[in-house]
Amino acid sequence: MSTPEIPGYQLDQRxxxxxxxxxxxxRTFTGMEIIxxxxxxxxxxxxxxxxxLTRASRDAALVPGQQETPLWAANFNSSRPYAITQLIPGQTGAERLIDPLDGIIGNDDVSLQAIRRQLSGYGAMPPDLPQADSIPSYADRPHQPQTQQPQTQAETEQSKIDVARQYSRKIGSWIYAVVAVVVLIVFSITYSIGSAIGSAVKKDDPVEVAAPAVSPEAIPAKVLIPPINIVTTAPYKRPDGSPGLFGATYAAGADLQVVANAELPFAIGWPRPPQVIRLGESSQLILRKxxxxTEYDPANGLKNSFQAQVALHPCVSLAQCLADRPSFDQLWTKIYxxxxxxxAKDARTWLTVxxxxxxxxxxTHAFLSGGQWWLVGAMVYGQVAEAPDVQRVVNDIWRQTS
Structure with a gap:
């Protein structure tokens, strides 16, 4: 299987x-390590x-403690859904993302031994557990004579999530012996998907777990994936006929469509009825098309190539935007x-035709919107006869962000 391609990230080791x-x-294009x-x-x-995975990621993003070990990005609608967490040696945020998956699988002795063998290569030392202190399994096992005593009602109602938590406590002492703690926590719990996930998911009926005494609050409407809030789009500035960066601009009072639903900090004037396609987002990159x-054919794609592809990167200041620009340009132009x-057209705008x-x-243009600095990268293209429309869209993006 080839290396997954995730916009904004370079995966280097499976x-x-x-x-x-x-x-x-x-790593991100800024060098931050991720898993x-x-x-x-x-x-x-x-x-x-x-x-x-979706529910676990929401929990990792929204329940208390995520500031210390944040879920960095996630996309559950891509062809291969993914979740990303920052790698912070000495902290254990990744298990908050994966641990809920553990409740639907079997933690049998075979899986545990396999985990220990794998983690030993990273320097982990397994704990000395009594032989009788094995961890229960929900995996299918060969039939054996029933010699044990009947379980009490309380025992049979024990949730698999509780079992998973017991499992995490039992393996904790040797996981913390590893330098890259986050890697190993995710690695161990993910590997325990091992021998039993197929039968548990495909054969067993879903098991309802009793709701906790205190349920988490509903997902806030303003939260996307930490640490980026859903972007607020600034009001559209109507064309006034003023000159732009290059070529044609919209005339004052021009009849155009306003794209204000792309979850970008600016709206875009479009010469024909627009359609927004969300290509993904993370804490460091937002991608839109x-x-x-009226020119989109689901069976054959675009009949007409005229389109705009936009990338957005948040910065803490103008100075950081200017420092990030070379790596940002390398990233978004590679994606597109x-x-x-x-x-250079001015101190914070660059153009190629x-x-x-x-x-x-x-x-590429650095701009301030609502107190937040951004780098925007835009590629607009079409047929040669559509050059004026291409110029108008680019000039409009520049005007909306100036």
């Missing part, structure tokens, strides 16, 4: 390969696995397979 998921080490859990094609087709709705803007078919303009 830590675990499993039929339902892979675990990867990688990514990426479902396999089989895992992505399994609604139970995707639902568990705008096309013309285009040429980085090279000509290609007159070859398709006619293409790329722009």
């Amino acid at each position: 830590l675990l390969q499993h039929p339902l998921a892979e675990l990867w080490h990688g 990514a859990l990426v479902l396999s094609e089989d895992g992505a087709r399994d609604e139970t696995v995707v639902e568990r 705008v096309v013309t709705a 397979k285009t040429t980085a803007p090279a000509t 290609s007159t070859k078919a398709p006619y293409t303009i790329t722009m």
Whole structure:
């Protein structure tokens, strides 16, 4: 299986390969180390696995404590859903993402031994557990004569989540002996998906777990994935006929469509009925595409190539935006397979124009909106005959962010 491609991240080492998921080490384009859990094609087709990953990620993002060990990014609608957490040596945030998955699988002795063998390669030392202190399994086992005493009602009602928590406490002493604690926590719990996940997910009926005494609050409407709040779009500035960066601009009072539903900090004027396509987002990158709705054919794709592809990166200041620009340009132009803007138009705007078919303009611009600094990268292209429309859209993005 090839290396997963996640916008904004470079995955460099696969830590675990499993039929339902892979675990990867990688970095953001700013150099921050991350751990990514990426479902396999089989895992992505399994609604139970995707639902568990989604719920676990929401918990990791929203329940108390996420400030110390944040869920960095997630996308549950991609062809291979994934969740990413920052790698912080000495902290254990990743298990908050994966632990809920542990409640639907068996923690049998075979799986535990396999985990220990794998983790030993990272320097982990297993604890001395009494032989009788084995961890219960919900996996299918060969039939054995029933010699044990009947279970009490309280025992049979014990939730699998409680069992998973007991499991986490029992293995804790040797997991904390590892330098990269976050890697090993995710690695151990993910690997325990091992021998029993297939039968547990496909054969068992879902088991309802009693709700905790205190339920978490509803997901706040303003929260996307920490630490980015859902972006507030600034009011659209109507065209006034003033000149732009390059070429044609919208005339004053021009009849155009306003794209205000792309969850960008600015709206965009579009010459025809627009359609927004969300390509993904993380704490460091937002990706959007705008096309013309009436020209979109689900069977054959776009009949007309005219479109805008936008990338957005948050900065704490203008100085940081300018410092991040080279790596940001390298990233977003690689994602969109285009040429980085090279000509400086002012102190915080860069532009490149290609007159070859398709006619293409790329722009990078640093701007302030609602107290937040941003870098925006835009690639707008179309047929050569559509060059004026391409110029108008680029100039409008520049105007809306100036």
